[in-house]
Amino acid sequence: MAGHSKFKNIQFRKGAQDKKRGALFAKISKEITVAAKLGSPDPSINARLRSAIQSAKAASFPKDNIDRAIKKSTDKDLENYEEVRYEGFGPAGIAIIVEGLTDNRNRTASNLRTSFNKFGGALGETGSVSHLFKRYGFIKYDKSVCNEDDFFNSAIEAGAEDCFFEENTHEALCMPDELSSFYTEIEKKFGEPKSSGFQWKPSSLINVSGDKAKSLFNLLDDLENDEDVQQVFSNFDVDDSEMEDLV
Numbered sequence: 001m002a003g004h005s006k007f008k009n010i011q012f013r014k015g016a017q018d019k020k021r022g023a024l025f026a027k028i029s030k031e032i033t034v035a036a037k038l039g040s041p042d043p044s045i046n047a048r049l050r051s052a053i054q055s056a057k058a059a060s061f062p063k064d065n066i067d068r069a070i071k072k073s074t075d076k077d078l079e080n081y082e083e084v085r086y087e088g089f090g091p092a093g094i095a096i097i098v099e100g101l102t103d104n105r106n107r108t109a110s111n112l113r114t115s116f117n118k119f120g121g122a123l124g125e126t127g128s129v130s131h132l133f134k135r136y137g138f139i140k141y142d143k144s145v146c147n148e149d150d151f152f153n154s155a156i157e158a159g160a161e162d163c164f165f166e167e168n169t170h171e172a173l174c175m176p177d178e179l180s181s182f183y184t185e186i187e188k189k190f191g192e193p194k195s196s197g198f199q200w201k202p203s204s205l206i207n208v209s210g211d212k213a214k215s216l217f218n219l220l221d222d223l224e225n226d227e228d229v230q231q232v233f234s235n236f237d238v239d240d241s242e243m244e245d246l247v
Helices: 003-009 014-018 021-038 047-058 063-072 105-118 148-157 174-189 209-226 242-247
Strands: 083-088 097-104 133-142 162-166 170-173 193-200 229-234
Touching: 003 242, 014 242, 021 047, 021 097, 047 063, 047 174, 047 193, 083 105, 083 170, 083 174, 097 105, 097 193, 105 133, 148 162, 148 174, 148 229, 170 174, 174 193, 209 229
Parallel strands: none
Antiparallel strands: 083 097, 097 229, 133 170, 133 193, 162 170
């Protein structure tokens, strides 16, 4: 979102997901298991797993469940989950990127196409909207960790591409393949971050309002509720006053 609200469009309405604890926990468990399987079960050298564990802790995901999810990554009978990315357009031409983990591409594509069509959007081809975004690794801290100048200088020195300052948080962006080393350097200075991970950041935002905004939010909700969907990114901009009515 524009101004202090600009990151509302990055991971859409996580608070709504948190209320659906069972579904959210299932997604968290799947992400931890796949992250451990594709990389190392040691989060200190696996940035994706470390980020998944941080998300799990933020959602009050039990530690025993985290340990079980990591251990499950060595199970020879584990479902063969594939990483998938789908791209499409929502109402008012809003660009949407959907990342997921699935054991059935046909099912996932069919479900997402139905969601897009239901709310006035359209599922596109690979590459149809990703050129409107850039993928980054990110690290986020509560603003109480330090002032903006200290955070900016430390982050840039550690290799950050850019920094953003919200009302309550400091965030630094890096190239995706540098997140692990970048995290290590920043952690030395400020300790463990509030969250970290990967995001698609839009190069520009499109304003949407009224009925189209309502349809867009319904679409984003529907996408996030799909069991195969892990994250949804978009480039919408909604005025704060209207956002309050829509959330």
